[in-house]
Amino acid sequence: MDPVADAELIRDIDVFNRQEAQHYKTHEQFNEIVVRSGYPEFRVHEDSLKAEYDEWVRTKDLEWLLRYCEAFESTVAVGAGQWVDYGWGDFMLGADDRVVELWRWHLAEEYEHRTVVHRVFHRVCTGSPGEVYDKRIEGLNSFLEHLQRVITPLRAYLLGVDRAAMSREERAISEEREAEVDAANERSFAPVADVMSPSWDPATLPAPRELDQVLERYS
Numbered sequence: 001m002d003p004v005a006d007a008e009l010i011r012d013i014d015v016f017n018r019q020e021a022q023h024y025k026t027h028e029q030f031n032e033i034v035v036r037s038g039y040p041e042f043r044v045h046e047d048s049l050k051a052e053y054d055e056w057v058r059t060k061d062l063e064w065l066l067r068y069c070e071a072f073e074s075t076v077a078v079g080a081g082q083w084v085d086y087g088w089g090d091f092m093l094g095a096d097d098r099v100v101e102l103w104r105w106h107l108a109e110e111y112e113h114r115t116v117v118h119r120v121f122h123r124v125c126t127g128s129p130g131e132v133y134d135k136r137i138e139g140l141n142s143f144l145e146h147l148q149r150v151i152t153p154l155r156a157y158l159l160g161v162d163r164a165a166m167s168r169e170e171r172a173i174s175e176e177r178e179a180e181v182d183a184a185n186e187r188s189f190a191p192v193a194d195v196m197s198p199s200w201d202p203a204t205l206p207a208p209r210e211l212d213q214v215l216e217r218y219s
């Protein structure tokens with residue numbers, strides 16, 4: 001990148017990196033608490049994802065890595081309101097406030113830096129507009145597939161631990177609730193269709209209603 005022509009983007013990348021480093025540290029602490037709260041195999045899932053990321057950094061090229069990050073950032077940005085504006089509603093009843101706030105703060109900052117990787121991707125990725133679009137969609141599809149591959153066994157493990165201590169009735173309620181969460185998740189993922197559009201521009205994404213309150217609290 002050009003230090004003069006790309007000065008603004010370089011500055012934004014710096015803020016982005018600092019925000020993500022902070023997210024990483026906070027989630028590491030959160031994961032540690034989960035492991036110590038009776039879910040020791042959580043660590044196995046976490047380590048295997050870290051190992052996979054390490055391998056990608058070693059073996060994939062910059063464009064591929066940017067495609068993955070662009071897909072991740074855009075998907076998270078369209079889902080920001082789901083957390084920032086308490087989109088999970090009653091599913092959060094009884095949840096630890098500190099955990100809910102951790103996700104609200106994280107997603108508020110995701111909204112805040114939503115354009116950075118998208119702009120870097122377009123700055124670095126080569127090819128005609130059609131080719132660049134195809135690369136972005138390829139990245140998005142492989143990101144969504146990877147996300148499911150990571151989340152599905154992890155969720156099965158966590159719920160398996162919880163359900164081992166449940167009565168038959170409690171287990172039935174838990175399974176019903178899991179199906180309801182899936183339906184809510186499906187609805188919250190609907191805006192990913194916007195990310196698929198050739199005209200997708202995260203800059204124009206409407207802000208969550210409570211964005212400013214959340215950001216002010218943690219600035």
Ligand SMILES: [Fe+2]
Pocket residue numbers: 019020023106110
């Ligand atoms: Fe983040």
Ligand SMILES: [Fe+2]
Pocket residue numbers: 020073109110113
């Ligand atoms: Fe991010």
